[in-house]
Amino acid sequence: MEFLIILFLLILNGVFAMYEIALVSSSKARLETLVAKGNKSARGVLKQLEEPEKFLSTIQIGITLIGIVSGAYGGVAIADDLVPLFSLIPGAEAYARNLAMITTVAVITYLSLIIGELVPKSIALSNPERYAILFSPIMILLTKVSYPFVWLLSISTRLLNRLIGLKSEERPMTQEEIKMILHQSSEQGVIDKEETEMIRDVFRFSDKRANELMTHRRDLIILHPDDTREKVMKVIEEEHYSKYLLVDERKDEIIGVVSVKDIILMVGSQRQFNLREIARPPLFIPESLYANKVLELFKKNKNKFGVVVNEYGSTEGIITLHDLTESIFGDILEEDETEEEEIVTRQDGSMLVEASMNIDDFMEEMGILSYEDLESEDFTTLGGLAMFLIGRIPKAGDIFTYKNLQFEVVDMDRGRVDKLLVIKRDEE
Known part of the structure; x- marks a missing residue:
């Protein structure tokens, strides 16, 4: 019986933990979309996000009380049931109570981590808006019931935040974060590849000269x-x-x-x-x-x-x-134009690349997301990259490397690099 009570408390703890992660991980944009579609529960979650201290206090009160009850009640009750079992072990009679208590604490701690924390939080992260909406009515009710304690904790939290100079300001989403969301949406198939490329090009448009x-x-x-x-x-x-x-x-x-x-x-x-x-x-x-x-x-x-x-x-x-x-x-061809590929992949896996290709476009094709060391330099094409890394006007046969890429100058047009042979090495 005691074990079932402890299991119930751990599951209840898991519900609180799940809602906590679901609430703080929910996207306001997605919730606003659901509200626009008539979802009233989503409106409730948005209101909770406007006063996070109040609802997080409710969650913390619940988790703390469950922890105290399960630790005190469960530790003693279940340990008493295990003492006779350890007494049957030859030579362990004198240590039976200690062994029972250690075993009880270890089992409750393990179950608390799995059932009360890790699994619920993983579930919440899989679809935070869904679970925030699911448990929102219950949490609103609990907040009203425990209002005096919640009010005291909320006031105390705000006061302490002011004393340490912490301001509750909503941080605007950066362009990098938007790009990451775009990348994830594309990987998950939410946005088509063509649409993703177009949106990325819109971001790059203002950065190009x-x-x-x-x-x-x-x-x-x-x-x-x-x-x-x-x-x-x-x-x-x-x-x-x-x-x-x-x-x-x-x-x-x-x-x-x-x-x-x-x-x-x-x-x-x-x-x-x-x-x-x-x-x-x-x-x-x-x-x-x-x-x-x-x-x-x-x-x-x-x-x-x-x-x-x-x-x-x-x-x-x-x-x-x-x-x-x-x-x-992207390239918009006229009626009599034929598309010219800037990158031609050969049978051996190497690539013949136009030196006039834009650095940003090339790096994206190669899957290189970080190249800040080049962004401050005064060139925008692969030909400029060749001159920068070689340190002089290149000539046919020159070889240079960047990250996991090996470049060879294969064709020159007077003093200008025309074509490059690129070999992509496996990253170590």
Whole structure:
């Protein structure tokens, strides 16, 4: 009989422990969603989270009382029942009571940890909102019954917190925590992989600068003021861009931006072919400007095309609304474009990687979540990483490593790294 009473007390202790963990682990966002769906019990849990001292005091009173009763009553009663058993052991008659007490305490402690703590808390953590809602009405009732004691404990707790300078402020969720929740939701299948990637790209969007998203000047297709109509039309037919930079190479000067629409109108009007006449002033964008600020500039100037310049005013490249869109949604191919893979996995497991690939995108593909040692450096591509780690302008055949990755420079385009061979080693 005594054992059944102790077992009941331990189970009751487990209920209190379960509710305590469920309450403090519950997500306010999930509870608010349930309230919006009409769940009244969820509203009760939210109210408890607004006054945690009150309900945690109730839980602590219950756990403490159960501990006292089970320890005092159970230890003596069950030990008395075990004394005759130990007395039957030859040579242990004189120590029978001590052995019975030690055994009783050990068994009750073990059961208390398993039934009264560990298992209930594990269950609560599996779905905290569910169990918080399940036991909420009982805890509200117990709080009302034990109100005088709860009030005294709550006041004492708040007073002591003030004395030690502890403020009860709700800490805002950081971007890292949101990313971790996103990662867990993706792993559990709550959010689709494509949606996860898009949300991650939205977070990264504001961290990227214009020089990370631009088309570099060496890759630009430009027009010159003395180009003939035939040459310009051939460029338009081959490249399929909507706008081009008009550059005077003799002065290394940007004259302006010409659109294909204006070129076609000029050709159709039969007037003299003069690109200077239709060139529009370019929108200059500092290379260090963040992507969200570039988007604001495009909106403000009703423009979709910007010239990226460095601190000295020299042209670094161009950036378009299309570039900004692709940084969130991924590559958006035109009708006649074919998708070019930045990472090509070979049969032996090694990877051929474009050196122009963004560092953040590459690290994510490799499963490397932490690379703070690179974030403060002044490069954004794998080509820049190669130059940084080698310490000079790379040449074909150069090998360098980062974390568990081995890189080999396999192709150069003048002084620029074009392709890298990457081998992923097993982490030790």
